[in-house]
Amino acid sequence: MPAPAPHAMLPEVAHDEMAAQDFVATLRAHLASRVAPGVARIYEHRALPRFRAEHQRDPADRHEVRRLMSTDGYYQFWSALQRRSQEMMWESVIEPVERRHGELVERARRLAGETGCGSLRLDETLEIPRYHTAVDIHLQPGGYHSDFRADDVAAGAIYDTALPIYLGGALGARNDALGQILVGYLRARWPDIRPRRILDMGCAIGNCTLPWAEAFPDAEVHGIDVGAPVLRYAHARASALGMPVHFSQQNAEATDFADGSFDLVVSHIMLHETSAKALPRILAESHRLLAPGGLMLHLEIPRGDTPFEQFMFDWETYNNNETFAGYMTGLDLPALACRAGFQTEYCRIERGGMDMETGQKNYGDHEFTFPILVGEKPQAVSASARA
Amino acid sequence: MSDMPKSGNTAALPRVSKGKRPQYFADPATDKLLSMVVTLMSELSVTRDRLDSVERLLAHHGVLDQSEVEGYRPDAEAAAAREQRRAAATARIFRILDNELNETLGPDAPRTYEELAREFAADPSERR
Numbered sequence: 194m195p196a197p198a199p200h201a202m203l204p205e206v207a208h209d210e211m212a213a214q215d216f217v218a219t220l221r222a223h224l225a226s227r228v229a230p231g232v233a234r235i236y237e238h239r240a241l242p243r244f245r246a247e248h249q250r251d252p253a254d255r256h257e258v259r260r261l262m263s264t265d266g267y268y269q270f271w272s273a274l275q276r277r278s279q280e281m282m283w284e285s286v287i288e289p290v291e292r293r294h295g296e297l298v299e300r301a302r303r304l305a306g307e308t309g310c311g312s313l314r315l316d317e318t319l320e321i322p323r324y325h326t327a328v329d330i331h332l333q334p335g336g337y338h339s340d341f342r343a344d345d346v347a348a349g350a351i352y353d354t355a356l357p358i359y360l361g362g363a364l365g366a367r368n369d370a371l372g373q374i375l376v377g378y379l380r381a382r383w384p385d386i387r388p389r390r391i392l393d394m395g396c397a398i399g400n401c402t403l404p405w406a407e408a409f410p411d412a413e414v415h416g417i418d419v420g421a422p423v424l425r426y427a428h429a430r431a432s433a434l435g436m437p438v439h440f441s442q443q444n445a446e447a448t449d450f451a452d453g454s455f456d457l458v459v460s461h462i463m464l465h466e467t468s469a470k471a472l473p474r475i476l477a478e479s480h481r482l483l484a485p486g487g488l489m490l491h492l493e494i495p496r497g498d499t500p501f502e503q504f505m506f507d508w509e510t511y512n513n514n515e516t517f518a519g520y521m522t523g524l525d526l527p528a529l530a531c532r533a534g535f536q537t538e539y540c541r542i543e544r545g546g547m548d549m550e551t552g553q554k555n556y557g558d559h560e561f562t563f564p565i566l567v568g569e570k571p572q573a574v575s576a577s578a579r580a
Numbered sequence: 581m582s583d584m585p586k587s588g589n590t591a592a593l594p595r596v597s598k599g600k601r602p603q604y605f606a607d608p609a610t611d612k613l614l615s616m617v618v619t620l621m622s623e624l625s626v627t628r629d630r631l632d633s634v635e636r637l638l639a640h641h642g643v644l645d646q647s648e649v650e651g652y653r654p655d656a657e658a659a660a661a662r663e664q665r666r667a668a669a670t671a672r673i674f675r676i677l678d679n680e681l682n683e684t685l686g687p688d689a690p691r692t693y694e695e696l697a698r699e700f701a702a703d704p705s706e707r708r
Contacts, residue, residue, distance in 0.1 A: 208650050212629035216622045219666040228674065231681045238685050267680050273604035273611060274674075277618045284595055285622075291593045328599030335594055347593055514599045 197357045198366035201304060201433035202426060204297055204350050206289045213285040218358045221278050225361075228271045229505075235267045236501055251500075255522065258504035259511070276512050279332050286354040287334065290347050301346045301429035311414075313428040314441040315421050322444060324468045325419060328514040337397055337420030349398045349426020356400070363547070364400075367434075370547060371461040371563070372401030375492050376408045378545040378565060379457075383488070388412050388456035392482060394445040394475065394491075395463030399427035399438055405459065406436045415455075417443040446474035453484040460491045464526075464566075465518040476533035480570065489535070489568035492545060495561070496522045526566045539569040621673055625666055632662060 197203065206214065240261050244252055252258045262268045290297065305313060321338045329336045333355070337348055356368040364370040379386065389412055393402040396416030406414040416438055418424055424440045431438045443449065445463070458479045464472060479489045496518075497503040503522050510519035530540040544562040604611050633652045654662060 208633065208652065209626050209630060211653075212626040213622055215629065215662070216625035216666060219625075219663065219670055220618070220621070223667060223670040223674065227671065228677055231677065234681065234685055267677065267684075269604045270614075270677055272602075273614050274618065276602065276604070277615050280597075280615075281618065281622060283597070287593050287595060294593070329597035332597040332599075334597045336598075341593055351593075512602055514597065 197354075197362075197368070200430060202297070202300065202346070202350065202430045203353060204289050204293050206354070207292075210285070210289045213288070214282075214354075214358055217278060217282045217285050218361055220274075221282070221358070222361050224271065224275055224278060228274065232262075232268050232271050232505070233501065235265060236262065240265050240268075253500070255497075255500050255503035255507050255519075258500050259507065262504065272508065272512060275508070279513055282355055282358050283333055283351065285358070286351050290350045290354065294342065294347055297346055297350050298342065298344050301425055302344060304429040304432045305425070308435075309428065309432045310435065310437040311428065311431055312439045312441075313424060314439075315424065316442045317421075319419060319442055319444065321419050322446075322468070322471065324466065324471065324517060328516060330466050331509070331513050331515060337418065337423045340422055344425060345422040346426040346429065348420060348422035349424075349430070352423060353398050353400070353426070353430070367403070368398075368400040369404050371492055372404035374545040374547055374563065375401070375459060375461065375490055375565065376404045378543070379488070379490065380408070382543075386456075386488070388488075390455045390484075391415065391457040391459065392417065392450070392455045394458065394460040394479070395466070396427060396440070397423045399431050399440065401461040402427070402438055403431060403434065403436050405457075406431075406438050412456075413439065415439045415441065415450075417441050417445060417448060419444050446471050446478060448478060448482065450482055452481055453487075455482050456484055456487045458482055458487070458489045462492060462494050462563075464491055464493055465515060465521045468517055469520060473529055473533055476530050476535075476568075479568065480530075480534035483568075483570040485570055485573045487570045489530070489540075489566070489570075491526075491566040493521070493526075493564050493566065494518070495564060526564075530566060530568045535568040536571070539571060541567055543567050617673075621670070625669065628665070628669075629662060632658070 236258070241251070244257075244261050252261060325336055325338050333348070333351065335341065335348060337352070339345075339348060341347055353368065356364050365373070388409055391405050391409065391412050391414045393399075393405060393414070393416045396402045396418050397420065399416050402414060402416040405412070414437070416424075416427060417440070418427075419442065421442055424442055427438075428440045431440075445460070445467075464475065467475060476489075479491075483489060495506065497506045507519045507522065509515035510517075527537075527540045527542060531537050543565045545565050546562045605614075633654075636654075636658065637652055
């Protein structure tokens with residue numbers, strides 16, 4: 194596993210703690226490269242023929258594939274091991290964070306105070322949405338939002354330490370690959386764009402926010418999230434790295450920014466962690482916040498094309514507390530964006546790429562690209578000029 | 581796992597996530613046992629890494645000092661060797677899954693004992 198680039202907020206990890214984390218990374222690489230591909234072969238050669246013999250047809254959708262596979266012994270082992278690897282990933286990073294908990298909180302206070310750049314605005318009255326509190330998203334105990342002591346940063350430190358283990362370092366030394374992908378996509382498509390104000394929705398520890406501040410040093414960059422501990426960590430982390438970002442605790446469904454505040458509204462694998470009620474509101478809020486000529490870019494996780502692929506991506510829905518992810522399968526996001534205020538000809542799905550080794554891909558062999566929901570808010574033109 | 585003293589006043593952080601844990605096997609005991617086996621793998625892996633540190637330090641200095649072991653970090657070569665060993669051990673422990681794939685799909689997929697019994701018991705005169 195490539196070592197993450199150290200920064201002042203990353204918790205030091207003792208010898209045996211590091212060894213435990215290394216083991217989880219090895220386990221996950223084995224599951225992704227050696228066991229998960231077997232699930233596809235077992236489906237094709239064992240489960241599917243059984244289904245065809247019984248029904249004289251192929252499974253109609255991912256739900257039928259799931260019911261079929263849930264009784265398959267090979268799939269049961271992969272699935273149970275994948276679940277256990279996710280649990281052990283969190284356990285292996287919680288240990289060192291807990292041991293240095295007080296020290297990390299102190300360090301964040303010091304960094305935010307002395308060398309702090311950007312700003313941090315928390316809102317104790319903000320109601321944490323039920324899609325965060327009902328279950329702990331992707332099994333992180335306490336989620337993004339739970340405080341375990343005053344001025345807590347533990348959730349952020351845990352998340353930052355876990356990300357390199359999660360995908361075997363594929364997210365880069367700064368855990369910012371998804372931000373870099375989206376910045377790269379924007380630069381390729383709109384080479385001349387010079388956004389003055391940028392908003393990152395659901396920014397968590399700001400790992401994908403920083404590439405925007407880096408790419409556009411003259412822009413004012415904002416990051417919002419509902420979780421206080423991840424935002425405190427994000428501010429301290431950005432300060433440690435000398436990046437001025439303005440973090441505030443807000444729900445992306447309804448922020449306190451004025452209409453037309455931003456030239457760019459972005460998010461990185463955030464939409465699938467919301468709900469059917471929240472999603473249209475977030476898209477409407479994105480539209481409201483964009484200035485004329487502004488751009489909305491929401492990067493999401495692929496959901497597969499065939500029923501089998503969709504079933505594999507859907508594993509997260511039923512086994513990793515990504516309970517809303519399944520709903521996103523086949524969802525017409527551009528249509529939702531249009532209902533939220535964007536004009537049909539100005540919204541679509543495009544794709545942004547990432548180089549991934551086989552050992553890091555969990556669910557598929559094909560080239561790994563992320564769908565990007567693009568929404569453009571055209572420069573204000575008169576109705577007659579448009580007609 | 582770590583026996584080091586904890587710094588400062590500590591509040592315990594939760595280890596278990598909120599939400600119902602799925603059951604993967606017909607017998608829930610199998611789920612629990614598999615969890616234990618993988619955790620045991622981790623414990624063994626950690627111990628082996630630690631031993632590796634000790635051995636390398638002993639070779640280097642000829643002296644064993646606890647704080648040196650604690651501070652030891654593998655260089656690129658040692659890290660690669662460890663990764664290889666961990667991957668090999670993981671592959672050994674999960675070989676049983678490869679067996680299942682081979683038995684189902686492999687070119688030499690063995691037939692059932694019933695099939696073999698039928699084959700060996702068949703009258704040779706009826707076969708060409």
